[in-house]
Amino acid sequence: MIESVRTSTVRHSPIRPTPTRKATAGIAVLATVLSACGLFGPDQPDTVSQQFADALNSDDVQAAAALTTDPAAATAAITAMYDGLGNKDGTYTRTDVQESGDDGGTFTMDVSWPFAPGQEWKYSTTGNATKDGDDWKIVWDPAVLAPGLTDDTTVRYTTTTGTPPKVLAAGGAPILEQQVVTLVNLDQGADTAAVASLLSPIAPTITAASLQQDLAGAQGKPVTAISLRAEDLAPIEPQLRQLAGVTLAPQTRLLSTDKALASPTLAGLGDLWQQGQDASAGWAVQLVGQDGSAKSVAGEQGPDAPDIATTLDLPMQMAAERALADVPQQAAIVALRPSTGEVLAVAQNAPADALGPIALTGLYPPGSTFKTVTTSAALQAGAATPDTVLPCPGTENIEGRQIPNDDEFDLGAVPLHTAFARSCNTTMGRLAVGLPPDALQKAALQFGLGVDYVTPGLTTVTGNVPIADSPAARVESGIGQGQVTASPFGMAMVAASIADGSTPAPMIVQGQPGAADKTAPAVPANVTADLRTMMRETVTGGTATALQDIPGLLGKTGTAESGSGPAHGWFVGIKDDLAFAVFIATGDSSAPAVQAAGRFLR
Structure with missing residues (x-):
């Protein structure tokens, strides 16, 4: 891949939490004892709600889903929750059960998800149980896993940062700052001649033959032809978007403000910048819609990292x-x-x-x-x-x-x-x-x-x-x-x-x-x-x-x-x-x- 800059860059990606061993869930004493035909009859010592909590605490997705009225939907939702939160360390503690007639009831669970030291998401959920023939089932609703969760949303953990700091020259002018660059990705079958004609004025080593060679060596996978700064992309972006097999993928990177600036000191300064970003990281749990929109439901914002004032003239x-x-x-x-x-x-x-x-x-x-x-x-x-x-x-x-x-x-x-x-x-x-x-x-x-x-x-x-x-x-x-x-x-x-x-x-x-x-x-x-x-x-x-x-x-x-x-x-x-x-x-x-x-x- 060719960069449209001659300088070191620093990628910043959200840090995933390190999985930790789940603590053994505590079993709460029942708040209400129901009749023999209710959720806690003597013929059913382990109620369906407790079994559901135990299965989640054991990370047994299939067992938990099988206790619901829609195992397929429950399997997908529980799996997506584990994937989005980055671990399976949530602890579900069933805290209360209420009878609702002879064939129904409600229950509540207190939940705790640890992510990193000082980062813990705590909440409570409410669920319903119903008698299905001789068996009891959890009435499937994604909100039983986490508040606000629906069939159309997922939950995810992410780190957050404040305003990205700048790296400043001795006179106060920025020399490094976070910028958007765009990857020009080519699928197999893309018109390499057309792409090369647009990119070669920026990167003369890019030719139709070189792009074709890159694609041939990719074994059917897409390749990145170049990453472009905003000023290099702007004049050719409309033409690139019209080409079949070409996709543009924006990313944020730490770059020199002037692409002619290429001091070997920039790598070390970039490392310092990243350390500041890491130290200022906060965290959030988000509900994410199918359209990519996200709403934070838990977390804490970290402090802004200070700018780095250098001695460079x-x-x-x-x-x-x-x-x-x-x-x-x-x-x-x-x-x-x-x-x-x-x-x-x-x-x-x-x-x-x-x-x-x-x-x-x-x-x-x-x-x-x-x-x-x-x-x-x-x-x-x-x-x-x-x-x-x-x-x-x-x-x-x-x-x-x-x-x-x-x-x-x-x-x-x-x-x-x-x-x-x-x-x-x-x-x-x-x-x-x-x-x-x-x-x-x-x-x-x-x-x-x-x-x-x-x-x-x-x-x-x-x-x-x-x-x-x-x-x-x-x-x-x-x-x-x-x-x-x-x-x-x-x-x-x-x-x-x-x-x-x-x-x-x-x-x-x-x-x-x-x-x-x-x-x-x-x-x-x-x-x-x-x-x-x-x-x-x-x-x-x-x-x-x-x-x-x-x-x-x-x-x-x-x-x-x-x-x-x-x-x-x-x-x-x-x-x-x-x-x-x-x-x-x-x-x-x-x-x-x-x-x-x-x-x-x-």
């Missing part, structure tokens, strides 16, 4: 999506507000969508963007200062690993800040070798990389920086290769930590920050200040000069080997109270990521 989100739309490879952008940890934008393109939420949980080698961590570790260890002059040869064999710079550029001996801005692999590899095995792991944790966060509405993985036990492993880790991995979200957290001087708790629902599974000591303020200066130099005179027209931008480029294919490209940036990461898989260099960052910011 809608203009920034759409800018991020536009920046990636034409990138042929999988691509992602994550933007945060360093001072608060607010998630401002999470975007990825259609090729990335096919792999899942890679912006939040996809793990890749971070390449040279990890030099922010390596440099922080070296500065904290006292191995160098920003002005320490270090060699930057075009290639160098370090602990058996031949490390080249990009195109083997050779700077000779330069200050660390220049080696950082120009992204010297050889300099960083040599620095990393001299660090303790756990130095890079500890430095990464100080920036949130390798920390797991439990954040309401947001599922994330930051990355993994294992202890580098060997010098060769430290060389690889120092340039963001080997066993080091990071997600775009994780590298955005690194940028945010450098920008703010401490690692913020990520947050996508206002007032509900995430909780970290571990904490690390803060990076010294002078170290993060030095890193910010070096990242500014990267833009003004290093590997990101293509962005030097953007005032105040700080950044770090990254190219990461990805195995046998082209390298991945990265860019992490800081501008005022904005930190972000751009990732483009198999981009072959950092240039596509830098270009996407420019489109995003400009």
Whole structure:
């Protein structure tokens, strides 16, 4: 089935009660003792009314129906009642019997139907009994089962909800709300060519042949060709309704208000929305007519679920999506507000969508963007200062690993800040070798990389920086290769930590920050200040000069080997109270990521 939207949706269906074991019905003491020819004569110790109640309590539909004057109608009504209420847990207690001549009488029953904790339908019914030859029968009337029940109505249990909440962007505009979508269903024999001509302008992959193939594989059953938003359905609805074998089935779903909005954050926010709906659920027992009309006879309305106020900046989100739309490879952008940890934008393109939420949980080698961590570790260890002059040869064999710079550029001996801005692999590899095995792991944790966060509405993985036990492993880790991995979200957290001087708790629902599974000591303020200066130099005179027209931008480029294919490209940036990461898989260099960052910011 094809959706007319590129976004996650949440279906909401009434929750059926979980069947529970029926309590044993109590047998009431008779209120009135009738004569030998009445309902309670000594020759009939179990009266027909008690037998009827006992059969219902035993869930014996056939036995209960057989005690009535119309077993067929009684069987259908009792069965429909059990089906509509979703369980057979009703308890019928016969409470009173009155004689009405020698061949009739009336009785009452107290009834209780439990559905869920705090949900119980209690009522009383009245029935008539009559003598049929030598036997007594219940005069069949559906109302003996439940008040108001007739031959033309059924009874059902349903959950209820109040006004559906909305999911709001930071500015208060709705980004997710419950909407009506319409399924276009095709029966066997439908005119697939006519249907395809109407649907292909909305979904170009739909053709007469594709629809025919779907029908052929359905083994005679109907198929759903597409689900359409209201604005997509309206222009073609009259034509679709005229086609034989085509039916339109409306449903309610949680959808983005703009179908161009397709952030991977919407799935988690949709889950929160559903939790709110579930928590606000009420219940009702309804009498349902043959025309589908329903009248509530019992129940309680739940409280309205509150709207969900998010931190997403809608203009920034759409800018991020536009920046990636034409990138042929999988691509992602994550933007945060360093001072608060607010998630401002999470975007990825259609090729990335096919792999899942890679912006939040996809793990890749971070390449040279990890030099922010390596440099922080070296500065904290006292191995160098920003002005320490270090060699930057075009290639160098370090602990058996031949490390080249990009195109083997050779700077000779330069200050660390220049080696950082120009992204010297050889300099960083040599620095990393001299660090303790756990130095890079500890430095990464100080920036949130390798920390797991439990954040309401947001599922994330930051990355993994294992202890580098060997010098060769430290060389690889120092340039963001080997066993080091990071997600775009994780590298955005690194940028945010450098920008703010401490690692913020990520947050996508206002007032509900995430909780970290571990904490690390803060990076010294002078170290993060030095890193910010070096990242500014990267833009003004290093590997990101293509962005030097953007005032105040700080950044770090990254190219990461990805195995046998082209390298991945990265860019992490800081501008005022904005930190972000751009990732483009198999981009072959950092240039596509830098270009996407420019489109995003400009």
